[in-house]
Amino acid sequence: MTRMRAQFTGAIATVALLSACSRPPNTDPRLVSVWTRTLYGAIRVERLSPPVASRLMAYASAALYSGLVAVDPSRPSLAGVLNGLTALPVANNRADYDGTVVAVVAEQVVLDSLFREGLPTTRAAIGRLADSLTLARTGTGVSEDVRSRSAELGRRIGVAIVAWSHGDGFDSTRGRMLVPPKGLAYWVNDAPATVYATQNISGTSEQVSLDNPANALKAGNSSDRSLILSRPKQPGKTLPAVNMAGMSEPYWGQVRPFVLKSWNECSVPTPPAYAVAAAARMKIDAEQVATLRSTLTAEQRTIAYYWADNAGETGTPVGHWMSIASQMVSERSLSANDAARLMVLTAVVQADAFIAAWGYKYQYTLIRPRTYIRRVIDPTWEPLIPTPPFPEYPSGHSTVSAAVATVLTAVVGDVPFADSTGLSIGSAVRHFDSFGAAASEAGMSRLYGGIHFLYGHTGGQALGKCVGGKVVERLQPLRP
Numbered sequence: 001m002t003r004m005r006a007q008f009t010g011a012i013a014t015v016a017l018l019s020a021c022s023r024p025p026n027t028d029p030r031l032v033s034v035w036t037r038t039l040y041g042a043i044r045v046e047r048l049s050p051p052v053a054s055r056l057m058a059y060a061s062a063a064l065y066s067g068l069v070a071v072d073p074s075r076p077s078l079a080g081v082l083n084g085l086t087a088l089p090v091a092n093n094r095a096d097y098d099g100t101v102v103a104v105v106a107e108q109v110v111l112d113s114l115f116r117e118g119l120p121t122t123r124a125a126i127g128r129l130a131d132s133l134t135l136a137r138t139g140t141g142v143s144e145d146v147r148s149r150s151a152e153l154g155r156r157i158g159v160a161i162v163a164w165s166h167g168d169g170f171d172s173t174r175g176r177m178l179v180p181p182k183g184l185a186y187w188v189n190d191a192p193a194t195v196y197a198t199q200n201i202s203g204t205s206e207q208v209s210l211d212n213p214a215n216a217l218k219a220g221n222s223s224d225r226s227l228i229l230s231r232p233k234q235p236g237k238t239l240p241a242v243n244m245a246g247m248s249e250p251y252w253g254q255v256r257p258f259v260l261k262s263w264n265e266c267s268v269p270t271p272p273a274y275a276v277a278a279a280a281r282m283k284i285d286a287e288q289v290a291t292l293r294s295t296l297t298a299e300q301r302t303i304a305y306y307w308a309d310n311a312g313e314t315g316t317p318v319g320h321w322m323s324i325a326s327q328m329v330s331e332r333s334l335s336a337n338d339a340a341r342l343m344v345l346t347a348v349v350q351a352d353a354f355i356a357a358w359g360y361k362y363q364y365t366l367i368r369p370r371t372y373i374r375r376v377i378d379p380t381w382e383p384l385i386p387t388p389p390f391p392e393y394p395s396g397h398s399t400v401s402a403a404v405a406t407v408l409t410a411v412v413g414d415v416p417f418a419d420s421t422g423l424s425i426g427s428a429v430r431h432f433d434s435f436g437a438a439a440s441e442a443g444m445s446r447l448y449g450g451i452h453f454l455y456g457h458t459g460g461q462a463l464g465k466c467v468g469g470k471v472v473e474r475l476q477p478l479r480p
């Protein structure tokens with residue numbers, strides 16, 4: 001009897017070993033980084049506004065993460081954790097599926113939906129990358145049966161996330177025009193016409209306006225704000241190009257947050273009232289911005305250009321912070337699942353930070369420095385970088401950067417890092433003592449650039465830290 005029990009136990013162990021050996025190889029964590037780089041480029045080429053880019057990154061990151069954890073029962077699902085996401089398909093038997101293929105196909109399905117009005121080149125690039133990544137798994141020993149089964153699971157996950165995305169209120173914000181309040185205190189888009197990005201030029205040319213100092217590419221100063229380029233794009237509702245001459249996403253505060261209970265769950269300090277008296281806070285802050293423009297140090301100028309992240313020229317602040325997070329994958333030797341988790345946390349906190357910031361921007365609709373300074377202090381004054389097409393308070397850069405820094409610090413730690421995001425657009429690698437230090441610099445860059453007041457920065461910082469704290473608190477299951 002004892003011998004039979006031993007033989008039975010040995011047989012079970014052998015089956016388990018064979019089953020383990022038949023499992024597909026682990027996912028390469030570089031999968032996460034390559035998708036991040038691809039989406040940074042897509043945001044840039046499609047000229048997306050930061051809010052639209054943040055939504056895209058959040059759903060794309062959710063798809064990639066969900067595909068990986070669908071075959072790993074030890075990892076927490078996003079279902080029941082993110083607002084409105086109730087259930088997602090999972091694998092019945094991990095050994096029958098390849099997590100890489102599941103994740104890639106889920107990502108592709110979601111991106112095909114989000115980029116359905118994108119440029120043909122963008123859609124083709126996404127398709128080629130997905131095909132390459134899935135076909136490459138054959139060379140690692142993944143059978144055709146496993147690949148086919150995994151692709152089907154990935155499609156079901158992608159379809160579920162697409163359905164979830166359609167319930168966030170985004171569609172109802174499309175095409176809605178806002179008539180902003182009128183008065184001295186309120187924002188108007190008065191940026192000079194030479195910074196407007198035209199929407200209907202030839203596919204073989206890019207118009208560059210060199211008569212505006214803010215658009216001049218100077219020797220030795222090539223940076224991510226360099227030149228505002230005009231690229232052709234058919235008008236569409238789901239993937240609109242940023243319009244420098246218009247108004248960017250006035251109803252974004254009505255989009256469903258991913259973690260926050262409502263867009264205004266985190267409050268902001270009340271901004272100062274419009275005033276021109278010498279002792280008024282608005283006048284003091286405006287004089288600070290006006291003076292900075294003529295007294296900028298070389299370092300401050302570098303900072304302003306480095307963090308400009310202009311829509312239409314770069315991956316916007318969304319892509320910049322996603323790039324920073326993706327650099328942690330190799331620096332911290334993360335597994336693919338941990339890398340995907342870091343990216344979804346980074347994407348989700350940015351999405352909620354933009355929803356909150358834009359809600360307040362259009363609640364207060366406050367005047368920008370260019371308008372106030374030219375009216376009250378110096379009628380010839382111009383900012384260093386182009387003023388974006390939305391109200392001043394609070395600073396979006398300050399809000400989003402503080403929110404991301406809070407999450408990255410909670411997940412990765414309070415560590416120094418080097419940011420190489422700008423290498424492809426002419427910026428040197430920049431070193432920071434911590435994520436918080438980078439966030440503070442990103443916020444201050446908007447004062448150096450002449451497009452925000454100090455109170456816009458400090459108000460945004462407070463909002464971002466609150467949003468980041470809520471995400472860290474409520475997404476505890478996703479943390480290490």
